[in-house]
Amino acid sequence: MKILVEPKDKDITRYKFCCDALLLGIQDFSVLNSVTFSFEEIEDIVNRFPDLEVFVKMDKNLFNDEIDDVKELLKKLNQLSISGVFFYDLAILELKQELSLSIPLVWSQTHMVTNSRTCDYYYQQGVSYALLSKEITLDEIIEITKKSSIGVVVEVVSLPSVGYSRRKLVHNYYENLEEDEKSPVLHVLEKISNQKYIVKEEDMGTGFLLDEVLNGTGVIQPLFQAGVSYVLFREEGISDFIELLSDTKEYIANGCKQDSYVEKYKKLGDSTGFFFKKTIYRVKK
Numbered sequence: 001m002k003i004l005v006e007p008k009d010k011d012i013t014r015y016k017f018c019c020d021a022l023l024l025g026i027q028d029f030s031v032l033n034s035v036t037f038s039f040e041e042i043e044d045i046v047n048r049f050p051d052l053e054v055f056v057k058m059d060k061n062l063f064n065d066e067i068d069d070v071k072e073l074l075k076k077l078n079q080l081s082i083s084g085v086f087f088y089d090l091a092i093l094e095l096k097q098e099l100s101l102s103i104p105l106v107w108s109q110t111h112m113v114t115n116s117r118t119c120d121y122y123y124q125q126g127v128s129y130a131l132l133s134k135e136i137t138l139d140e141i142i143e144i145t146k147k148s149s150i151g152v153v154v155e156v157v158s159l160p161s162v163g164y165s166r167r168k169l170v171h172n173y174y175e176n177l178e179e180d181e182k183s184p185v186l187h188v189l190e191k192i193s194n195q196k197y198i199v200k201e202e203d204m205g206t207g208f209l210l211d212e213v214l215n216g217t218g219v220i221q222p223l224f225q226a227g228v229s230y231v232l233f234r235e236e237g238i239s240d241f242i243e244l245l246s247d248t249k250e251y252i253a254n255g256c257k258q259d260s261y262v263e264k265y266k267k268l269g270d271s272t273g274f275f276f277k278k279t280i281y282r283v284k285k
Contacts, residue, residue, distance in 0.1 A: 001220075001223065001224045001227075001228050001229065001230065001231060001252055002020035002021055002053070002229065002230050002231075003018075003019040003020050003021070003230070003231060003233065003245060003248055003249055003252070004019070004020070004021040004022070004023055004053075004055065004153065004230040004231065004232045004233070005019040005021070005022055005023065005232075005233050005234075005235065005245065006022075006023040006024075006025075006033075006034075006057075006158075006232065006233070006234040006235060006236075007022060007024075007034070007035065007235050008034035008035060008235040008236050008241075009034070009035055010035055010037070010041070012045055012048075012049060012052075014242055015052070015242075015245070016049060016051070016052065017246075018242055018245035018246040018249055019052070019233075019245050019249065020052070020053060020230075020249075021052060021053035021054070021055060021083060021230065022045070022052055022053070022054050022055065023055045023056075023057055023086065023232065024037045024042055024045070024054060024055070024056055024057065025037065025057040026038075026039065026042065026056050026057060026058055026073070027039075029058045029060055029062075029066075029070065029073070030057040030058055030059050030060060031059060031060045031164060031202065031204050031205065031207060032161055032164065032200065032202070032207040032209075033057070033202075034235065034236045039073060039076055039077070042054065042056060042077075042080070042082075043080060046080050046081055046082070050081075053083040054080075054081075054082055054083060055082070055083050055084045055085070055086060055106065056077060056082055056084075056085050056086070057085075057086045057108075058070075058073075058085055058086065058087055058088075058092060059086055059087065059088040059089075059108050060088065060089070060204055061088065061089050061166070062089040062091050062092075067091065067095075070091065070092070070095060071095055071099065074092070074095055074096065074099065074101060074103065075099065075101070077103055078099075078101045078102060078103045082103055082104075083104060084103070084104040084105060084106045084128060084129060085103055085104070085105055085106065086106040086108040086131065087105055087106065087107065087108060088108055088109055088110070092105065093105060093122075093125060093126070093127065096126060097125075097126065104128035104129065105126065105127045105128060105129075106127070106128065106129040106130065106131055106153065107119070107122045107127050107129070107130040107131065107150075108130075108131040110133065110134075110161070111133050111134075111135055112133065113130050113131060113132050113133045114132070114133045114135070114136050114140070115144065116143065116144045116147035116148040119144060119148040119149075119150040119152075120147075120148050120149055120150065122150065123148065123149050123150040127150065128150070128151055129150060129151040129152070129153050129229060129230070130144075130148075130150045130151070130152060130153065131153040131154075131155065131232070132144060132152060132153065132154055132155075134155055134160050134214070134273055134274060135274050135279055136274060136279075137274055137275060137276065137277065137278055138219050138222060138223075138275040138276060141154055141223070141226070141228070141275075142222060142223075142226040145223075145226045145227055145228055146226060146227070151229035151230075152227075152228045152229050152230075153228075153229060153230040153231075153232055154216070154223055154228050154230070154231055154232065155214070155216070155231075155232040155234070156214070156216030156217065156219065156220060156223070156231045156232065156233065157213065157214060157215065157216055157217065157233045157234070157238060157244070157268065158213070158214050158232070158233070158234035158236075158237075158238075159198065159209045159210060159211070159212070159213060159214070159234070159236055159237040159238075160209065160210045160214045160273060161207055161208065161209050162197070162208045162209065162210060163207070163208040164205055164206070164207045164208070165205050165206045165207075166204070166205040167205060167206060168201055168205070168206060169199060169201060169206040170183075170184055170185070170186055170199060170200075170201035170206060171201060173186065184200065184201040184202065185198060185199065185200050185201070186198070186199040187199075187211060195210070195211075196210075196211035196212065197209065197210060197211055198210075198211050209237075210271075212269060212271045213237065213238060213268050213269050213271060214271055214272070214273045215265065215266075215268040215269050215270065215271055215272060216231075216272065216273070216275060217244075217248070217261070217262060217265040217268065218262050218265075218266075218272065219272070219275050220248065220251065220252070220256055221256035221262075224252060224255075224256045225256070231248075233245065233248075238268075244265065244268075247261055247264065247265075248261070
């Protein structure tokens with residue numbers, strides 16, 4: 001099992017010895033990034049850090065007038081030693097097939113990546129990996145890993161995203177109040193659930209993040225034992241991140257047998273998302 005990191009800045013040297021792979025949001029074609037990279041910057045990172053795998057995030061909804069640009073970008077990425085492209089829009093898969101590209105793809109459709117049969121369907125279409133939904137349980141993740149031929153990626157530490165809108169919701173909020181826009185980021189409290197959220201507006205829309213850290217350090221051992229391909233750490237909002245990565249790398253290298261690791265990272269908080277919480281839908285009476 002490998003450690004995949006989405007960084008919060010462009011100082012890639014920091015990650016050289018404490019992870020196996022990087023997930024880099026590409027400029028103009030990815031959403032909810034702390035930082036984005038141009039193709040030229042990604043090419044430079046691939047060449048300067050040959051010991052680090054590089055995945056590229058292209059997870060925005062695409063429009064017809066962008067297809068030609070996406071084609072050219074995919075062709076250029078195909079010439080690099082890229083470990084994979086995370087995609088949301090199915091046009092990416094269609095273009096890979098149309099252009100006969102060899103670049104690996106990672107199915108990254110957030111809430112839709114929930115079962116082994118669909119994972120196997122995409123695997124048969126030429127998709128190498130799947131970033132599993134954050135709304136399924138640990139048991140379901142293990143079941144998918146064992147039943148499906150696809151390589152599994154699991155997000156374990158992050159400020160989890162819960163939704164995305166093409167609308168400029170923060171701008172609209174200030175406009176509705178007839179106030180000058182103070183910041184592209186809002187912190188809000190949802191009163192029914194008493195859950196805090198971060199609302200983050202960017203050029204391509206508005207994203208919603210939970211305002212608490214998903215702490216999946218305690219599930220790394222069963223994920224390792226199940227044969228998960230990558231565990232994903234997103235840096236934004238996480239303190240002492242490099243120390244966490246270094247400790248995790250050592251933990252995995254030693255077969256996830258150090259109880260002290262799990263104890264130490266209880267400090268990240270007690271939010272384990274849906275790892276131990278089933279989502280049950282009931283008809284409202």
